[in-house]
Amino acid sequence: MSAEPRLVEVRKNVLKQNDVIARALRERFRAAGVQTVSLVSSPGSGKTAFLEKTLTLLHPRYKVAALVGDLATENDATRLARSQAPVKQIITGTVCHLEAAMVQNALEGWNLNNLDFLFIENVGNLVCPSSYDLGEDLRFVLLSVTEGEDKPLKYPTIFNSADVAVVTKSDLAAAVEFDEAAAKRNIQAVRPGMEIFKVSAKTGEGMIEYVEFLERRRVRSRAAAV
Amino acid sequence: MHELSIAMSIVEMAQEEAERRGGAQVQAVHLRLGLLSGVVKEALLSSYEMVCHSTPLEGSQLLIEEIPVEVFCPQCAVPRLVRSIQWFCCPECGTATPTVLHGKELEVVALEITE
Numbered sequence: 001m002s003a004e005p006r007l008v009e010v011r012k013n014v015l016k017q018n019d020v021i022a023r024a025l026r027e028r029f030r031a032a033g034v035q036t037v038s039l040v041s042s043p044g045s046g047k048t049a050f051l052e053k054t055l056t057l058l059h060p061r062y063k064v065a066a067l068v069g070d071l072a073t074e075n076d077a078t079r080l081a082r083s084q085a086p087v088k089q090i091i092t093g094t095v096c097h098l099e100a101a102m103v104q105n106a107l108e109g110w111n112l113n114n115l116d117f118l119f120i121e122n123v124g125n126l127v128c129p130s131s132y133d134l135g136e137d138l139r140f141v142l143l144s145v146t147e148g149e150d151k152p153l154k155y156p157t158i159f160n161s162a163d164v165a166v167v168t169k170s171d172l173a174a175a176v177e178f179d180e181a182a183a184k185r186n187i188q189a190v191r192p193g194m195e196i197f198k199v200s201a202k203t204g205e206g207m208i209e210y211v212e213f214l215e216r217r218r219v220r221s222r223a224a225a226v
Numbered sequence: 227m228h229e230l231s232i233a234m235s236i237v238e239m240a241q242e243e244a245e246r247r248g249g250a251q252v253q254a255v256h257l258r259l260g261l262l263s264g265v266v267k268e269a270l271l272s273s274y275e276m277v278c279h280s281t282p283l284e285g286s287q288l289l290i291e292e293i294p295v296e297v298f299c300p301q302c303a304v305p306r307l308v309r310s311i312q313w314f315c316c317p318e319c320g321t322a323t324p325t326v327l328h329g330k331e332l333e334v335v336a337l338e339i340t341e
């Protein structure tokens with residue numbers, strides 16, 4: 001026996017538990033034919049407003065549902081429920097992001113076969129959610145015109161981890177002299193080729209184009225799943 | 227601040243591994259941490275120390291190897307290290323590329339133990 005430390009190889013992914021659950025969720029979503037979209041942004045960028053509009057636009061034609069994560073309060077779920085879609089609030093308490101297990105628990109008792117689209121609003125936070133796969137097909141990162149064109153450069157990790165960028169509150173763009181070209185350039189710098197939508201949940205600008213994109217994606221992933 | 231829960235997972239993993247090896251004492255944990263992992267090194271180090279307090283791992287070290295972001299350049303057709311995570315492009319030819327090969331790692335690769 002020696003006091004010299006011995007080096008032993010381990011090789012373990014620290015987030016393995018989350019990744020395993022996320023993979024199982026993704027498989028369930030695929031098998032049920034439900035297109036799953038998660039939304040991340042800084043607090044107050046307009047995730048709930050955007051989602052409420054989305055649910056309303058999709059609702060009569062598609063079966064839609066939403067999960068919404070917040071540290072506290074059921075306010076966002078109450079707002080979203082106005083769309084008539086089934087909505088469940090996930091209260092994370094002190095946890096600053098959603099994890100795959102929280103999504104799994106929230107879905108207990110839901111029949112995913114009855115759904116076409118499932119939306120997951122993450123906790124408002126541009127840092128922590130980036131590390132946690134939720135099993136979603138698409139991750140949307142929202143950036144409101146009022147929060148500065150350089151957000152993507154300040155939070156490159158989460159922008160890089162997303163599939164689609166949505167510039168929100170476009171109705172306020174002129175008032176804050178939003179530089180759209182700069183914002184797009186910065187998004188492309190941290191995630192080359194990312195699709196970008198510009199919308200206003202208030203006036204509805206850009207919402208139709210974005211909803212059509214969602215519908216196309218759904219058709220495409222269902223075709224691929226066959 | 228999710229570094230605290232990540233530190234807890236690391237300590238749990240190391241402790242389990244030590245127990246599997248007949249209750250060995252963990253002196254150090256070697257971690258590979260990608261620059262795109264979403265985890266901040268300094269925050270993780272201080273969380274680790276906090277989590278280890280009053281556990282068998284108290285006094286152990288977290289040794290972090292930072293993994294740079296490697297992308298695949300479609301133009302040069304080889305892997306390249308990006309110069310900055312604010313600019314995903316080939317440092318040689320400037321071609322933009324979204325294909326990340328490395329930099330998201332968050333893995334325990336080895337333990338230093340005494341029996």
Ligand SMILES: Nc1nc2c(ncn2[C@@H]2O[C@H](COP(=O)(O)OP(=O)(O)OP(=O)(O)O)[C@@H](O)[C@H]2O)c(=O)[nH]1
Nearest residue numbers: 042043044045046047048049124169170200201202
């Ligand atoms: N003018 C304008 N205001 C908007 C728009 N979308 C959201 N807002 C306002 O922005 C504020 C925040 O919107 P929310 O939808 O609650 O933002 P959120 O991202 O869900 O916020 P958290 O869940 O707390 O992170 C509210 O006062 C909204 O009314 C928009 O398109 N135009």
Ligand SMILES: [Mg+2]
Nearest residue numbers: 047048076121
């Ligand atoms: Mg909200």
Ligand SMILES: [Zn+2]
Nearest residue numbers: 299302316319
């Ligand atoms: Zn190149």
